[in-house]
Amino acid sequence: MDKKDIVYIDADIEALIPEFLDLKIKSFSEIRDLLKADDFDSIKEITHKMIGSWGTYGFSDLSELAAQMEEKIIAQDVDTFRKLLVEMEGYLENVEIVYQ
Amino acid sequence: MQTILLVDDELDMLKILTMRLTHEGYKIEQEGDGSKVTQRVKDLKPDLVIIDYYLAGQDGAEICKELKSDEESKDVSIILYTAAKDKVEDEGFKDIADAVLSKPFSKEELLSTIKRILASKRKPRVLLIEDDMLIAKLVLFKLEKEGFDTSWKDNGLDGLNEAKASKPDIVLIDIMIPKLDGFGVLEGLKADPDTGSIYTMFLTALGNEEKIEKAFNMGVDDYLTKPFLPAELIRRINKILEEK
Numbered sequence: 001m002d003k004k005d006i007v008y009i010d011a012d013i014e015a016l017i018p019e020f021l022d023l024k025i026k027s028f029s030e031i032r033d034l035l036k037a038d039d040f041d042s043i044k045e046i047t048h049k050m051i052g053s054w055g056t057y058g059f060s061d062l063s064e065l066a067a068q069m070e071e072k073i074i075a076q077d078v079d080t081f082r083k084l085l086v087e088m089e090g091y092l093e094n095v096e097i098v099y100q
Numbered sequence: 101m102q103t104i105l106l107v108d109d110e111l112d113m114l115k116i117l118t119m120r121l122t123h124e125g126y127k128i129e130q131e132g133d134g135s136k137v138t139q140r141v142k143d144l145k146p147d148l149v150i151i152d153y154y155l156a157g158q159d160g161a162e163i164c165k166e167l168k169s170d171e172e173s174k175d176v177s178i179i180l181y182t183a184a185k186d187k188v189e190d191e192g193f194k195d196i197a198d199a200v201l202s203k204p205f206s207k208e209e210l211l212s213t214i215k216r217i218l219a220s221k222r223k224p225r226v227l228l229i230e231d232d233m234l235i236a237k238l239v240l241f242k243l244e245k246e247g248f249d250t251s252w253k254d255n256g257l258d259g260l261n262e263a264k265a266s267k268p269d270i271v272l273i274d275i276m277i278p279k280l281d282g283f284g285v286l287e288g289l290k291a292d293p294d295t296g297s298i299y300t301m302f303l304t305a306l307g308n309e310e311k312i313e314k315a316f317n318m319g320v321d322d323y324l325t326k327p328f329l330p331a332e333l334i335r336r337i338n339k340i341l342e343e344k
Contacts (some may be wrong), residue, residue: 003235010330014136016241052305055327063327079153 004055006094009058020057021092024050028089043073043081054080062088102218103127105144106164107137107151119148120207121214134158138166143172147218150326153182153200166197177217181205220325222342223269225249229259230303231277231283235326239272248337256280260288263295270299270337273320275311283311283318290319303328 009017012061021098023033034043047070065088101168104126110113118128131140134155141149141279149167153160167173180193181201193200198217201209209340226243228309230236240250251266253259263271271289275282282302289295300314302323312323322336 012245013241013330014237016238023234048305049235050234051325053232056235056238056330062328069289 004059004094006057006096006098008100009060009100013057014099017057017097020053024054025089025092028085031085035082040073040076044070047073062091065091069070101125103129103144103146104147104148104150105129105131105133105137105140105146105188106216107131107149107155109134109152109156109158109159111192113152119208120137120210124211126214134163137163138170138173140168141167141176143264145175146269147221148177148179150179150181151213151312153180153184161193161196168196177221179213186215223247223249224270224337225251225266226337227259227263227268227271228252229254229256229271229277229282230274231255232274235274235303238330239333242334243337246334251322251337256282256285260285263298267295267298270301271341272301272303272333272337275302275304275315281313284314284321301336301340 012062027050030084031043031046034046047066050066051063051070054060067083069081069084069088072078074083104269105116106114106121106128107130108117111131113134113258114130114159118130121128126300129144129146131137137149137151153164154240159180164178164180167176167178178197179199179201180197183203195286198220199213201213210240213217219261226248228243228250229237230239230252233240233254236252236254240252243250243264250270251262254274255278259271259273259277260280271285273282273285277285280288280318282304285298286302289298289300299321300310300319302320303326304323315323321340324336
């Protein structure tokens with residue numbers, strides 16, 4: 001069995017997390033559509049917001065990942081960007097959220 | 101509009117106070133029967149009760165004690181008025197009322213007492229100008245939990261207009277926002293004498309630190325870099341408001 005990553009989130013905001021994650025996960029398909037259209041400016045905007053929102057909600061690993069994604073899209077390094085996007089999705093599939 | 105419940109069994113007193121306070125922009129409700137006051141307060145949830153100490157067949161102090169001991173009404177502010185202020189003060193009014201006025205009192209004395217009490221009870225108001233709905237939702241949730249009154253606009257133009265209309269205690273401004281960026285909002289606030297002294301805090305993403313110097317030169321009071329801990333944001337807001 002794979003060892004799960006654990007992220008500790010403020011129990012106060014537990015009620016906000018499901019909608020937050022749902023919207024974030026939906027944004028992944030939006031990013032893929034934008035990649036197909038080579039709309040790097042819009043992708044940069046989304047990843048830039050991700051840095052702040054992931055981190056502010058307590059997902060600091062994903063905030064750092066989003067910062068790397070922003071760098072890659074600015075450099076138009078689409079292959080690495082795609083790998084980081086998959087990494088972000090994989091993290092969410094595997095993470096265990098502990099509210100404290 | 102703030103609501104005041106006037107309690108007096110003298111119709112003339114209710115009339116004159118209603119006229120004066122309505123003219124000052126307060127919404128006035130009247131009650132002449134002391135036995136109904138607690139229920140009226142529960143139903144109306146007024147910002148303030150102004151009550152005569154001596155009501156026919158009723159003791160204003162007892163009504164105040166009843167209000168303060170009931171979970172639903174205990175937070176309401178109360179002004180007692182009486183022709184025997186010394187006696188009331190000797191009896192320890194502070195546990196049951198926020199202020200005591202001695203009859204007869206002037207319009208100015210009444211208004212200044214009302215304003216002082218309502219200002220001391222008022223929740224600090226925070227306007228958030230932020231286009232990231234997820235960040236906004238979290239920040240508003242935490243601020244409201246901490247007892248702040250909040251409002252939110254998702255673009256700079258609406259945010260500036262809202263600040264001018266509602267004059268909050270503090271405005272939190274994201275730099276990269278649609279229609280008018282954070283600097284434009286700050287410039288608009290500072291240029292208007294009505295909003296120039298409102299406290300401002302920039303919320304800025306990593307990488308925008310070089311813009312902070314510009315913001316400080318324009319008069320911003322503080323800034324916070326995203327991502328931030330909501331607890332840190334609240335600590336900074338409280339610090340600014342305490343200094344204010």
